[in-house]
Amino acid sequence: MTRASSRRPGPPTRTERGIPEATVARLPVYLRALTALSDSGIATASSEDLATAAGVNSAKLRKDLSYLGSYGTRGVGYDVEYLRYQIAREIGVTQDWAVVIVGIGNLGHALANYSGFGTRGFRIVALLDADPNLVGERIGDMEVRDFAQLEEIVEADRVSIGVITTPAGPAQEVCDRLVAAGVTSILNFAPVVLSVPDGVDIRKVDLSIELQILAYHEQRKSGEAALPQVPELPAMNGMTDLPSVGGGVGA
Amino acid sequence: MTRASSRRPGPPTRTERGIPEATVARLPVYLRALTALSDSGIATASSEDLATAAGVNSAKLRKDLSYLGSYGTRGVGYDVEYLRYQIAREIGVTQDWAVVIVGIGNLGHALANYSGFGTRGFRIVALLDADPNLVGERIGDMEVRDFAQLEEIVEADRVSIGVITTPAGPAQEVCDRLVAAGVTSILNFAPVVLSVPDGVDIRKVDLSIELQILAYHEQRKSGEAALPQVPELPAMNGMTDLPSVGGGVGA
């Protein structure tokens, strides 16, 4: 995340409305768990119940919730509806956020067809693509529009969140356009590191990275002593007498 | 991650081949950055160059790489090809891992059409779905097969990684089937917390959660003093005289 906060080194003054990032990342999980409990007709749940439903331990859950306030009742637990509303309010999804998706290929289509965003605080207001063959295509009740219209859409619909599902190549350029148009939060699916100015938040989703993390642990399981194929050096040349190009990466 | 390791509390004996989880999660990013540098024809890069390309600071990058070994040259930097190979080996993507995708709907189709997995250490060996109308459909050079064939496919192709792109409802059931069939790593896109036995790793990708995290920060930006609409209590009823259902959440 890109988020600088002026925190003086004094005592742990948590009162300044700063919720730890790790907690913020779990609040949506709690919200989902509460919604599920609510749908099951459960009116009250203990921290133990909630923790189980959210896949964390109860001490962590209680500490997380304590940052929001004191919304439980000792000896009883949490009122599901009430807590759900409080978390939704804290996250900021009591109203809908307008979202644009840029790059309506395989992944963009999938996202456009997904019905789950509406119920979770987001409203997709535009599907944008640079390919003239795609512009005009209908997906559900929306139509793919030209990326050139970005600026007017962002302004008209007060869009603050953009999703990038273009190939890696144009992603930075698309990102810059989004930021210039006024978008201040970006969810990036392209496998590149995007750079943005201060004040703009970026999150990435990279499936290859997720799979590679799994592969690492998988290797530890099956390997560890099973596979003797541990190639140490695939010809250690190139370390001596290098042209020493170096410093070729601009920033 | 589900990963228990017997770590005695003695001195920080890092020598036992334990790479910090935070580092493991960044290795794929370094790998990608190195591949990009390599494709640009750059043969050597300093930690500063690499760090910029990977979007981290150079101290962190050097510390991360130091867990793998001493693969750089002081005063020079890192040989791009050599380091790339070492990281790929550490992650375990010098050979391909067989992957099955379960649930070939919107998202499953997008993943099936994605060409990026093959170049990153993964080979999709089967697309599975329970819907008879989908079975037999061709996607690229693959054909959707019946989920009932899971066990034989896992065994025949030595599949250790499964991807779940079914709706939330059947996800736990699908997960159980995958585990029973011998899959020990799962990437889950369904918005539910899956429970798996020890020894099985789970990672999740949840777009709604990502967007909600962005929304939280977005609210802090625009709000902070701008929006005075801070509803405190939406009728605090339901906390007194509760039927006290409690404990309704199974493990």
Next chain:
DNA sequence: AGGAGCTTGTGAACGTGAGAACAAAATCGG
């Protein structure tokens, strides 16, 4: 009313991760 029984909220201990800073090693020019 008072005590037993639960469950929350939180202080304190512990562990992990991030970043600054620097000594150690390598190259290069003279």
Next chain:
DNA sequence: CCGATTTTGTTCTCACGTTCACAAGCTCCT
């Protein structure tokens, strides 16, 4: 061959995150 320069690998410190453990507070029963 030596000293200046560069950049790694590592140490140290601080910040952050997790978990334990328990007092405080609530309900219910007698």
